[in-house]
Amino acid sequence: MYRIFCESYENFIKTFENENYRLNITKPFELITNPEKFEKEKQKNSDLYKSLCNLLNYMQNNIKRFPKFKAFLWTLQSRNIVAQRFNDEKSEDLEEQAKLINSFLKLAYWY
Secondary structure (H helix, E strand, O other), rough: OOHHHHHHHHHHHHOOOOOOOHHOOOOHHHHOHHHHHHHHHHHHHOOOHHHHHHHHHHHHHHOOOOHHHHHHHHHHHHOOOOOOOOOOHHHHHHHHHHHHHHHHHHHOOOO
């Protein structure tokens, strides 16, 4: 499932030529695909790290709506990428991010 996410994220990124909302809200996803960068951002307690943690927390709270999240979050925990709640993110952004991750896990960007 982790590999599917990583490859789907790369395929998703390739579909855009210019910056836009959907591309911008996926910035935290890069930390999932790059555990070394995740650790660096965690040490800095950066906004990108906090955004990802808030997203993972949102995903944990929405497993009933998106059942694939349960296994995916488990694979992330095995890589020490865990949910944590920081300041509030825009709920619209979290919802869009969650829907996008769900589409990745459903192979929408799997080539």
